[in-house]
Amino acid sequence: MTRQSISLTAPNEEWLKNQVKSEEFSSKSEAINFLIKKARSQEEFYDFVRAKIDKGEKSGFAEKQSREEMLAEFKKDLGNV
DSSP, X not given: OOOOOOOOOHHXXXXXXXXXXXXXXXXXXXXXXXXXXXXHHHHHHXXXXXXXXHHHHHTOOOOOOOHHHHHHHHHHHHHTO
16 A cells, blocks of 8 residues: 555645544554545546436437326336346
């Protein structure tokens, strides 16, 4: 594992110390790694959602449907997954 030296603001340092003190994490390194992993995962999710939105926007306009028609279509599509 690579060692790094980072500088934290006073409130962030205090928060990090409290996380270890309350045994939420066993070390500051564990907490930092968890937060980075969570941020990366969130970024990947946003990229996935953006790609889906782009695909939807490029597909053109959909015909107007009632709630019932949309629900039926969604259920049909879920059955194909």
